[in-house]
Structure formats: structure tokens, C-alpha cells
Amino acid sequence: MTATVQTVETEILSALATVLDPELDEPVTELGFVRSVAIDDEGVEVHLRLPTSFCAPNFAYLMVADAYDALAGVPDTGRVRVLLDDHHDSDKINAGTAAGLGYVGTFGVEAEEGLDELRRTFQRKAHVAAMERCCRAVLASGAWTLEELPLLELFDLPEDRLKLALLRRREAIGLLNHSHARVLVGHDGEPVAKSDLKLWLRLAATTRVSIEGNAHFCRGLLATRYADPVGAAPVITNSRSHP
Amino acid sequence: MYEKDGESYYIVDGHVHIWDGRASNHKNVHGKEFIDCFYDYHRNLSPEDVIWDYDTYTYYGAERFMKDLFAEGYVDHAIFQATLLSDFYHNGFGQTEEAFGLARQHPERLTYNHAYDPRNGEAGLEQLRRDAERFNLKGVKLYTAEWHGDSRGYKLDEPWSRRYLEECLELGITNVHVHKGPTIKPLDRDAFDVADIDKVATDYLDLNFIVEHVGLPRLEDFCWIATQESNVYGGLAVAMPFIHARPRYFAQIIGELLYWIGEDRILFGSDYALWTPKWLVEKFVDFQIPEDMPEYPAITPEQKKKILGLNAASLYGLDVPRQFRLPAASGAGV
Numbered sequence: 001m002t003a004t005v006q007t008v009e010t011e012i013l014s015a016l017a018t019v020l021d022p023e024l025d026e027p028v029t030e031l032g033f034v035r036s037v038a039i040d041d042e043g044v045e046v047h048l049r050l051p052t053s054f055c056a057p058n059f060a061y062l063m064v065a066d067a068y069d070a071l072a073g074v075p076d077t078g079r080v081r082v083l084l085d086d087h088h089d090s091d092k093i094n095a096g097t098a099a100g101l102g103y104v105g106t107f108g109v110e111a112e113e114g115l116d117e118l119r120r121t122f123q124r125k126a127h128v129a130a131m132e133r134c135c136r137a138v139l140a141s142g143a144w145t146l147e148e149l150p151l152l153e154l155f156d157l158p159e160d161r162l163k164l165a166l167l168r169r170r171e172a173i174g175l176l177n178h179s180h181a182r183v184l185v186g187h188d189g190e191p192v193a194k195s196d197l198k199l200w201l202r203l204a205a206t207t208r209v210s211i212e213g214n215a216h217f218c219r220g221l222l223a224t225r226y227a228d229p230v231g232a233a234p235v236i237t238n239s240r241s242h243p
Numbered sequence: 244m245y246e247k248d249g250e251s252y253y254i255v256d257g258h259v260h261i262w263d264g265r266a267s268n269h270k271n272v273h274g275k276e277f278i279d280c281f282y283d284y285h286r287n288l289s290p291e292d293v294i295w296d297y298d299t300y301t302y303y304g305a306e307r308f309m310k311d312l313f314a315e316g317y318v319d320h321a322i323f324q325a326t327l328l329s330d331f332y333h334n335g336f337g338q339t340e341e342a343f344g345l346a347r348q349h350p351e352r353l354t355y356n357h358a359y360d361p362r363n364g365e366a367g368l369e370q371l372r373r374d375a376e377r378f379n380l381k382g383v384k385l386y387t388a389e390w391h392g393d394s395r396g397y398k399l400d401e402p403w404s405r406r407y408l409e410e411c412l413e414l415g416i417t418n419v420h421v422h423k424g425p426t427i428k429p430l431d432r433d434a435f436d437v438a439d440i441d442k443v444a445t446d447y448l449d450l451n452f453i454v455e456h457v458g459l460p461r462l463e464d465f466c467w468i469a470t471q472e473s474n475v476y477g478g479l480a481v482a483m484p485f486i487h488a489r490p491r492y493f494a495q496i497i498g499e500l501l502y503w504i505g506e507d508r509i510l511f512g513s514d515y516a517l518w519t520p521k522w523l524v525e526k527f528v529d530f531q532i533p534e535d536m537p538e539y540p541a542i543t544p545e546q547k548k549k550i551l552g553l554n555a556a557s558l559y560g561l562d563v564p565r566q567f568r569l570p571a572a573s574g575a576g577v
Contacts, residue, residue, distance in 0.1 A: 210462040224287035
């Protein structure tokens with residue numbers, strides 16, 4: 001056995017870590033939304049849970065469907081099952097996702113359209129918040145002034161997690177990530193005009209506050225609901241007969 | 244009223260309930276899920292020494308209500324916000340008759356706001372007229388995300404909703420409280436989106452739109468709209484208790500609100516019995532923006548007075564005793 005071989009557990013957890021709560025923009029693994037992972041010869045069964053039974057069904061559905069897709073991409077996993085526990089639409093969402101019905105197929109008359117637009121809205125907000133964090137950091141470092149910000153390029157950002165997060169979010173909304181791309185752009189890639197700069201940054205800061213605050217709220221509620229320490233790790237069992 | 248450090252505060256609690264979440268009132272499992280969700284909010288965000296036991300929380304009745312608000316909670320006037328949820332509870336969640344009876348007994352202390360649903364069409368309009376007369380309505384509380392048959396929510400700018408808003412104008416109902424906050428059950432569309440407020444606020448300038456829960460978890464959308472519409476207000480119910488559990492987040496919320504919509508359009512609300520007003524009032528009066536958050540200016544006692552009561556008093560035409568008024572406003576009004 002060598003240390004470089006990834007265990008099936010880590011592969012599955014890494015896959016789940018790519019699933020984000022669409023509104024909070026944080027991985028479901030870090031939010032404590034993954035209750036358990038059971039691996040056996042048949043495949044893998046993951047149970048997800050949410051801070052309240054009234055979490056919006058459209059967001060819940062997105063997370064279940066994304067988890068399903070992420071796990072299906074892990075080689076040799078076998079049959080994938082993702083189940084949402086303790087939600088007012090658990091049965092509906094679980095059955096619909098298992099059958100690959102999609103959101104509209106799952107909710108029938110209740111769903112007028114798919115969830116792509118909703119997802120895009122939150123991806124755009126996540127991008128705005130990530131951009132604002134980078135801008136704040138370069139302003140705080142004293143390397144850039146407010147007036148110079150419109151000229152800031154990806155190349156100018158220090159290689160840290162703030163930049164990585166920004167690149168990921170840019171990619172998600174279809175922006176190019178070449179090193180001379182401007183940082184301060186709208187979701188259409190258009191640079192922010194100098195005259196709008198102050199107001200724009202202010203609104204971006206409010207977006208960041210809103211997203212961060214919601215994440216605090218959800219973590220606290222989840223801990224209250226399940227009497228867990230905040231950020232509790234999922235229960236993982238592996239009963240596979242082969243490695 | 245509340246006094247601290249030589250300052251006197253007139254307190255209007257803009258968001259209170261008498262509810263019945265007992266098992267005997269559950270129509271289905273959602274009735275239990277709903278009150279359990281409220282109880283988790285309560286336990287998650289309250290200081291430990293004011294957390295209730297579950298049974299008391301599901302139903303506390305009028306006597307406890309009066310004690311918690313007026314005997315102990317410093318509240319001078321409180322406004323009931325109706326929460327009917329008839330799909331989950333046999334006799335509704337908010338206890339209309341009990342609340343209205345109490346408001347009739349104590350008109351100087353209590354205002355009763357009822358609800359309507361524009362999806363009830365012409366019959367609902369008739370009902371609204373009767374309700375306006377019976378309850379002497381000055382305000383209504385709307386749940387745009389409430390389920391109704393096949394519908395999973397409505398927008399304020401839909402044609403029927405507009406007819407109801409116009410009827411409100413006719414009937415002298417000037418305060419439209421809209422629940423735009425934590426999820427109940429939106430599904431096919433994002434029923435908590437605040438964009439519909441933007442449209443109707445522009446079209447009905449004589450109505451005041453109070454966005455409850457300041458649009459959380461979409462604070463930035465609310466701020467953006469409220470800053471452009473002079474008749475849009477932010478109700479702090481559900482945002483308030485962060486003052487204890489997450490004070491830095493609370494500082495950010497209140498800092499953002501003061502920046503975007505200003506001190507005249509923010510309204511205190513405990514959301515009783517989610518939280519009791521006593522500790523919220525005490526903590527808010529003591530509250531200050533942390534020094535390491537220079538992006539927000541300090542909050543003044545004058546701003547706190549407006550938020551805790553004077554702003555709501557002005558919307559509801561309450562007679563604020565002279566000693567609580569601000570110097571600039573003392574000559575005006577009643």
C-alpha cells in the first residue's frame with residue numbers, strides 16, 4: 001500500500017465537496033449537510049440533511065441532483081443513491097432524482113420551469129462576492145487605490161485562496177480567466193465604469209455580507225436541529241469486500 | 244418605554260403573534276415541521292436564560308403575551324402580523340380572534356393587522372372590505388410564498404394583487420407588510436424575490452411597503468430596491484436576535500441598512516414569540532458597531548430611538564408622549 005493511493009472514501013468525499021449550496025456558495029461537506037456515506041459492494045448511498053424542513057425545495061433539489069452527478073463521475077463507484085432526509089419534500093425529491101426526472105419532472109405542475117436561471121442568479125452573486133473580497137484585499141494591502149481598481153487584472157492578484165475562489169466563480173459564469181483579464185467586471189464580462197465604481201463596490205460588499213451571514217445562520221440552525229457540534233463530519237462506513 | 248444612560252426610548256414592537264402550534268391544531272405533518280422550525284430558530288438565536296420549554300412555546304396565550312411584551316418587555320405598542328397557514332393548521336397558526344379580542348381590549352397598546360390573498364379573487368376582495376371594517380385595519384401582512392391550490396406563490400404586481408392594493412388605498416389601509424424572508428415553501432419560482440416590491444412601490448406611492456425580515460437571505464436585493472423607493476421600509480424581525488448570537492453579523496446588517504435606506508425607514512420587531520422583546524431592546528440600546536469595522540459609522544441614540552419605535556409610530560399614527568419625541572419632531576404632529 002502506498003500513501004498516494006486515494007481511498008474510495010476520500011474520492012467520494014472530494015466529489016461531494018464540489019457540491020455547493022447554491023445560495024450560500026459553500027460546499028455541502030463544510031456546511032455539515034452530508035449526514036452519512038455508506039459504501040458497499042453495490043455502490044454508495046449518501047444521506048443529506050438541511051437546517052430546517054422548510055429549506056426551499058428548489059435549493060434542496062439542486063443539491064441532491066448535483067451530489068448525484070458528482071458521485072456518478074467517480075470511477076468504479078457502482079450504483080449511486082443520494083437521499084435527502086427530514087425535508088417536507090424528501091420523498092418527492094428522492095424519488096425524482098433516483099429516476100432522473102429532473103426538476104420539472106419531479107415537481108410536475110408545481111414547477112413552471114427548470115432551475116437553471118435560479119442557479120445562474122446565485123452563481124452571479126457568488127462571483128460578485130468573490131470579486132469584492134479580492135478587491136478589498138488589494139485595497140487593504142495598500143498596493144492599489146480605489147481609483148486604480150478598474151485596471152486591476154487577474155495577473156495582479158496574489159496567488160491565494162481568494163484568487164482561486166474568484167477564478168472558480170468566473171469559470172462557473174463563463175468568464176475567461178487569462179492573466180490579463182480585468183477583475184472588476186459584470187457577469188457579462190463588461191468592465192465596471194469608473195463613474196459606477198463606488199456604488200458598485202458598495203453593493204458588492206452588501207452581497208458578500210448577505211451570503212456570509214446566511215451561511216452562519218444555516219450552520220447555527222443545523223447544529224440546533226441535530227444537536228451536533230457545528231461542522232460535524234459525516235458518518236462514513238465502508239463494507240466493501242474488495243479494496 | 245425603556246430608559247438607559249439618561250435616554251428614554253418609546254418602543255413599538257412591529258411584529259408580534261399569538262400562535263397555536265400545539266399538536267391538537269396540526270392539520271398534517273407540516274404543522275409540526277413549521278412550529279419545530281420556529282423552535283429551532285428560537286433555540287439557536289436566543290440567550291440561554293430566555294429559552295422556553297417546547298410546550299410553552301407551542302402555545303402561550305394572551306396572559307403570557309401581555310406579560311412578556313408590556314410588563315417585562317418595555318413595549319409601549321405592538322402590532323400583530325397575521326400568519327394564517329390554513330393548509331397546515333385546523334384553526335390557523337396565528338390566533339386571529341384571540342389577537343383581535345386583545346387588541347380591542349387594549350387599543351392604546353395593540354394594533355391588529357390581518358391578511359388577504361389576492362388569489363381569492365372577487366370573493367377575497369369582499370372579505371377584505373368586511374375585514375377592514377371589523378378589524379379597523381391600518382395594515383395587512385402578506386405571504387407572497389404561501390401555497391394556494393396549485394399555486395406556489397404570487398407576485399405583488401400581478402393584476403389581481405394590484406386590485407387588492409387599490410382596494411387597500413380605498414379602505415385607508417396604508418401599511419402593507421410583506422414577508423420576504425426565510426423560506427416557507429417557494430417552489431417553482433423564487434417567491435421571496437423582492438423585485439415585485441420595486442414595481443408596486445413605484446406605482447402606489449401612498450402605500451408603505453414594509454419588507455419583513457429585511458429581505459434576508461437576500462439583503463442586497465432589498466437594499467438596492469429600498470434605496471430607490473421612498474415608501475419601502477425594512478422590518479427587523481428575525482434580523483434582531485443576531486445581536487446576541489452573531490453580533491458582528493448584526494453589525495453588518497444594521498450597518499448596511501443604515502447606509503442604503505437610512506435611519507427613518509428601519510422598524511424594530513421581535514417576531515414574538517420567536518423571541519421576547521425584553522432582551523432585544525436591552526441589547527440594541529447597548530449595541531455599538533465594533534471598532535474594527537470602520538466601514539460603518541457608530542449608531543447614535545437618536546437613530547436607535549427611531550428604529551425602536553418612532554418610525555413605526557409615525558407609520559401607524561401613534562400618539563408618542565412628548566418626552567420620547569426627538570427635538571426636531573416635537574413641534575410637529577399630535
